[in-house]
Amino acid sequence: MKRRDFLKSTAVFVSGAAVSLSALELIDPQELLAANPELRWGFLVNTHNCVGCGFCVKACKTENDIPMNANVTRTWVERYVITKDGEVVMDTPKGALNGFTNKQLDQNKSGMRDIPDADVAQAFFVPKLCNHCDTPACVQVCPVGATYQTKDGAVLVDRKWCIGCGYCIMGCPYGVRFFHPEEHVADKCTFCYHRISNGGDTACAQACPFDARQIGNLRDPNDPVAKAVMNQRVGVLRDEYGTKPQVFYLGLSKEVR
Amino acid sequence: MVEQVAQMVVHGEAWTLKDLFVLPNEYVYWSIQIVMYPYMTGLVAGAFVLSSLYHVFGVEKLKEIARFALVFSFALLPVAMMPLMLHLMQPLRGINVLMTPHFTSAISAFGIVFMTYACIVAAEIWFVYREFIVDSVHRLSAKTDRSAYESVLLLVYKVISLGAMDTSKEALVSDHKAVKFLAGLGIPVACFLHGYAGFIFGSVKANALWMTPLMPVIFICSAVVSGIALCIVSYYIFMEVRKWAAKRGKNVLLPDGLAHGSAAVDYEHLRSVQEHEVKMTSKYLLIFMTLALTLEVLDMIFRGYTAVKSWDILRDVLFEHDFTKIFIMQYGIGNVLPFIMLLLPGVTVRRAALASVMVLFGVFMMRWNVVIGGQAFSLTFNGFMHYHLPIIPHDLETFKEGFFGAMLVISTPFVLFYFLNMIFPAFMVDKEESHH
Numbered sequence: 198m199k200r201r202d203f204l205k206s207t208a209v210f211v212s213g214a215a216v217s218l219s220a221l222e223l224i225d226p227q228e229l230l231a232a233n234p235e236l237r238w239g240f241l242v243n244t245h246n247c248v249g250c251g252f253c254v255k256a257c258k259t260e261n262d263i264p265m266n267a268n269v270t271r272t273w274v275e276r277y278v279i280t281k282d283g284e285v286v287m288d289t290p291k292g293a294l295n296g297f298t299n300k301q302l303d304q305n306k307s308g309m310r311d312i313p314d315a316d317v318a319q320a321f322f323v324p325k326l327c328n329h330c331d332t333p334a335c336v337q338v339c340p341v342g343a344t345y346q347t348k349d350g351a352v353l354v355d356r357k358w359c360i361g362c363g364y365c366i367m368g369c370p371y372g373v374r375f376f377h378p379e380e381h382v383a384d385k386c387t388f389c390y391h392r393i394s395n396g397g398d399t400a401c402a403q404a405c406p407f408d409a410r411q412i413g414n415l416r417d418p419n420d421p422v423a424k425a426v427m428n429q430r431v432g433v434l435r436d437e438y439g440t441k442p443q444v445f446y447l448g449l450s451k452e453v454r
Numbered sequence: 455m456v457e458q459v460a461q462m463v464v465h466g467e468a469w470t471l472k473d474l475f476v477l478p479n480e481y482v483y484w485s486i487q488i489v490m491y492p493y494m495t496g497l498v499a500g501a502f503v504l505s506s507l508y509h510v511f512g513v514e515k516l517k518e519i520a521r522f523a524l525v526f527s528f529a530l531l532p533v534a535m536m537p538l539m540l541h542l543m544q545p546l547r548g549i550n551v552l553m554t555p556h557f558t559s560a561i562s563a564f565g566i567v568f569m570t571y572a573c574i575v576a577a578e579i580w581f582v583y584r585e586f587i588v589d590s591v592h593r594l595s596a597k598t599d600r601s602a603y604e605s606v607l608l609l610v611y612k613v614i615s616l617g618a619m620d621t622s623k624e625a626l627v628s629d630h631k632a633v634k635f636l637a638g639l640g641i642p643v644a645c646f647l648h649g650y651a652g653f654i655f656g657s658v659k660a661n662a663l664w665m666t667p668l669m670p671v672i673f674i675c676s677a678v679v680s681g682i683a684l685c686i687v688s689y690y691i692f693m694e695v696r697k698w699a700a701k702r703g704k705n706v707l708l709p710d711g712l713a714h715g716s717a718a719v720d721y722e723h724l725r726s727v728q729e730h731e732v733k734m735t736s737k738y739l740l741i742f743m744t745l746a747l748t749l750e751v752l753d754m755i756f757r758g759y760t761a762v763k764s765w766d767i768l769r770d771v772l773f774e775h776d777f778t779k780i781f782i783m784q785y786g787i788g789n790v791l792p793f794i795m796l797l798l799p800g801v802t803v804r805r806a807a808l809a810s811v812m813v814l815f816g817v818f819m820m821r822w823n824v825v826i827g828g829q830a831f832s833l834t835f836n837g838f839m840h841y842h843l844p845i846i847p848h849d850l851e852t853f854k855e856g857f858f859g860a861m862l863v864i865s866t867p868f869v870l871f872y873f874l875n876m877i878f879p880a881f882m883v884d885k886e887e888s889h890h
């Protein structure tokens with residue numbers, strides 16, 4: 198090894214400790230925040246609007262290079278059917294990649310479940326994605342710091358540094374993480390960080406024909422998402438884990454886990 | 455990139471069978487190698503604790519097995535690392551844990567704890583064997599007709615003696631002190647190493663089965679149990695082999711005899727030592743088994759009594775899906791039966807060894823039921839995941855995280871021990887004693 202190479206690799210070694218380099222390649226979160234210190238990304242899901250078409254799932258897979266034919270997904274939609282005698286049955290065939298085309302519910306090994314219309318008390322859809330938690334369990338447990346939180350609240354994975362231990366997958370109480378089938382590192386929703394940081398919309402929100410999904414800045418009082426969170430009755434998922442999720446749901450039902 | 459038309463198998467899919475409502479990304483991500491990891495570290499820690507019983511607390515009766523346990527624990531050490539490496543999706547980046555340890559994570563300090571522990575064990579072995587090393591250097595140098603093999607051995611001894619050739623009385627006394635100190639220091643570190651493995655699971659708040667502060671303690675107790683059991687079993691087996699080989703002069707099976715002349719091995723002596731050591735050790739095994747069992751049952755009762763939200767699904771997993779694995783295999787075969795076998799009067803070496811095999815199996819099942827059982831249900835508490843251990847590998851993944859990967863991990867320490875035993879004869883008897 199040449200002396201210069203050695204110094205170079207030492208520098209990489211040392212700076213790796215401070216921050217994940219690859220995260221800085223495209224966008225510098227620090228810079229971004231300096232330009233707008235009042236930025237905290239948040240997400241609003243309006244479950245009343247969701248019809249379970251699955252356009253968001255497809256759009257996300259296309260935008261973020263998650264193979265269509267792999268049974269993992271950064272976002273998915275769940276179907277809840279509550280019968281008149283109080284039983285809750287749910288399914289999410291392939292994460293609703295192709296929407297819900299079958300009236301029967303996919304119960305995996307237990308087969309398809311048929312619930313006659315007459316027995317249904319209510320039925321609805323719930324989209325899910327990474328909650329970009331304020332105190333993310335995944336960031337806490339990553340042994341190398343490959344999963345990290347940006348100053349504007351997004352939780353990201355450094356693909357060049359992740360060792361693929363899967364601890365974050367185990368640590369996330371929402372099951373939003375998985376191993377990317379081609380990159381072989383942990384993967385999950387980024388709020389389309391590459392798009393929103395450049396003024397764009399997330400792929401899922403853009404693809405949703407019924408405005409069930411919306412990204413916004415929670416620190417901006419004029420932002421529609423911030424307004425909704427402030428003025429309406431919103432819920433979050435599984436807050437008992439202390440992760441402080443930042444995806445807010447309008448019309449969240451107690452059956453939703 | 456090649457266009458793939460067929461379904462792409464994602465990590466975990468090959469061995470996970472979902473039932474009812476399970477989230478799309480949920481699979482059994484931590485599979486057999488993560489079962490092996492606490493199992494192997496447990497064995498390391500347990501073997502070390504056993505050896506320390508003699509060195510620190512002066513339990514004279516454990517003298518012979520203590521030396522064996524120490525060398526064996528050293529052979530097990532690198533193997534505690536193996537399952538983790540086999541499990542990582544990016545094994546070449548494993549070193550990142552040392553480069554940018556992220557200390558809020560329970561895994562981050564693994565490398566540091568592990569290396570500290572390795573140094574302690576290595577140093578202890580060195581002090582225990584220093585006199586022997588020096589003797590060997592003298593003996594082999596004096597020999598004029600050294601075989602190539604002996605020359606290599608001489609070189610090894612010269613290097614590991616680190617130039618400390620003083621075997622005066624004072625020097626040996628201070629060696630002894632050092633051993634005692636290191637063994638004493640080693641106990642908390644060994645417990646830490648393993649309690650730490652328990653913490654890795656116990657601190658996962660997302661997992662209803664894992665999250666309990668008792669986890670590290672349960673892990674430590676079962677570690678000691680498994681370590682002692684393994685020492686009994688392998689001590690028994692090695693001694694059988696040695697007795698057999700000593701009778702027939704098969705030196706290949708006596709690596710130390712090979713290295714130091716077959717005079718070092720004598721049949722009658724071997725038999726009496728084996729009997730004495732195995733019986734004594736099984737007493738300690740009983741004590742630690744009681745402790746481990748109490749804690750595990752306490753944990754279960756507590757969960758049932760407090761019955762928080764997750765209890766509904768846990769009950770299904772414990773009493774239905776995994777009933778055989780938990781109550782028959784782990785507690786029945788792995789705890790109750792061997793317990794009775796060891797308690798019944800007139801313990802023979804063979805019975806103690808058999809009971810220890812069952813204990814080893816029981817502890818393995820405990821690790822299995824924790825690691826796999828913890829992933830047997832969905833985060834939504836509305837579905838189950840069944841794990842199928844891949845037996846016949848059809849790609850690298852199903853090899854690494856399958857039956858053969860596990861076998862590779864299990865067999866490695868024995869191979870290592872064979873070679874280590876050439877350098878540090880684990881069955882060596884002290885000079886003064888063999889004169890009697």
Ligand code: SF4
Nearest residue numbers: 327328330333335369
């Ligand atoms: S939802 Fe899971 S992956 Fe996303 S930030 Fe929270 S803990 Fe991390």
Ligand code: SF4
Nearest residue numbers: 339359360362363365
């Ligand atoms: S899989 Fe990668 S991102 Fe997740 S905890 Fe392990 S190293 Fe961190």
